[in-house]
Amino acid sequence: MNEASFIPQSYKSTVDSGSFTWESPSNIALVKYWGKKKDQIPENPSISFTLNQCKTTTKLSFSKKENDDDFSFDVFLDGEKKADFKPKIETFFKRVEAYLPFLKDYYFKIETSNTFPHSSGIASSASGMSALALCLMSLEKLLDKNISEAYFTQKASFLARLGSGSACRCIEGSLVVWGNHDKIEGSNDLFGIKYPYEVHQNFNNYQDTILLVDKGKKQVSSTVGHNLMHGHPFAQERFKQAGQNLENLIDSLKNGDLDGFIKIVESEALTLHAMMMTSLPFFILMKPNTLSIINKIWEFRNETGSKVCFTLDAGANVHVLYPEIEKETVLKFINNELVAYCENGHYICDVIGLGANEI
Structure with missing residues (x-):
């Protein structure tokens, strides 16, 4: 699978407005990814534990707009409008526009909250970007009802990675691998995968x-x-x-x-x-x-x-x-x-x- 696999051909359905809400956890890497190439590609593979209580909840409300010349959105953290969050979201939208060509068709209201302190060493960018990517995928699934569950998950992880590298490890659990490793089947640089091998009961819960x-x-x-x-x-x-x-x-x-x-x-x-x-x-x-x-x-x-x-x-x-x-x-x-x-x-x-x- 390559990047082109996530570019939609066309949408057969339309939708004028609506909203989706996802909660996505943070994660803690056991083997760290540190250093990246162009387009958020990791220099080395990593593996993480997905957390449970440390999470971001994001509500994405959308409404069709007439002018589709640019991205249109506002971001709220804990009910407070956060203009300083907009540049990062705009960068994310620019990176994923080829994979989500409907982005300029809508005005988005992004309402988010964390169960943990922002910018304090817990991966809030990871949980936040993964929650947003999942909301956007829910909208795409309305536009293309043939999207499978496996494709939905893979593309959500792929998109999340383009917002924050480690965000691609937040979609699933309990162990997620990101980055190509020749000893781990299915591992790749584009999205995270559930750890595919046996895990001893010592690591349960x-x-x-x-x-x-x-x-x-x-x-x-x-x-x-x-x-x-x-x-x-x-x-x-x-x-x-x-x-x-x-x-x-x-x-x-x-x-x-x-x-x-x-x-x-x-x-x-x-x-x-x-x-x-x-x-x-x-x-x-x-x-x-x-x-x-x-x-x-x-x-x-x-x-x-x-x-x-x-x-x-x-x-x-x-x-x-x-x-x-x-x-x-x-x-x-x-x-x-x-x-x-x-x-x-x-x-x-x-x-x-x-x-x-x-x-």
Whole structure:
């Protein structure tokens, strides 16, 4: 399948107005994608857990307009009009117009809300762009009633990727692969796919407690961060490392090897931050409390034999991952030892989810 597969030939139906609402979760990458080529193509494959509670709900209302010379839309976050969101949406519309040729035919009202702080290291762009892509696909399905469920899902992921790379991993769950990897059948650079192989019951209902170390806006945007990989002295080795880590993770997921899982996941998190610290310009995205939490997790694991571990996105917040069987013990540890390092003591309890839902 290539990009041309998602260009519609013609629409046999018409619709004047209506609305759709989708909720789409964020995700947390286990093997990180960092660095991209033209058109949001990843430099390396990645795999993520789809979350459940950390999600974006987007209502897309549309009405036919007479003048179709340009895009026409407004964006609202939590009921407040957000003019500063419009440039990103307009860029997205320009990227996907060839695949959704009806975009200039309608005025769109985009109403969105998150269950988690915006721009704080939880992937709000990913959940937001995937929810919007799903709403647009629902409109396209009205115009072309022959769209299959499989095509709907693939194209939604494809479109979401053009808004925010990791958004393509939000459509389904609980594990999603994005990027071509010769050991994973069906993997490709254009859209995310559900992880196709056996997953041990150790990973059922895996827990993710997100410690909000810093709820402010991220120091550097993901787009800027990805671009720093161009010409990075360690970039090519990093891309190879990610591919090898994903291959190794296949065995850990199949065999329920939690120690192997922990080794890969924590290494990936620290490598992501190492790449940022060794770029030009360079950035330190972790805060002192991030490092304190990591050291506390290592101490707790060494003392108790727990299978708790951490991962990080491109920010200061810490995702604490652990098996469901350890939920009571780890939450007690978090409340006793880690909550003091969170901004205002705030954290979010989440669990691995199954993807987006239409409301």
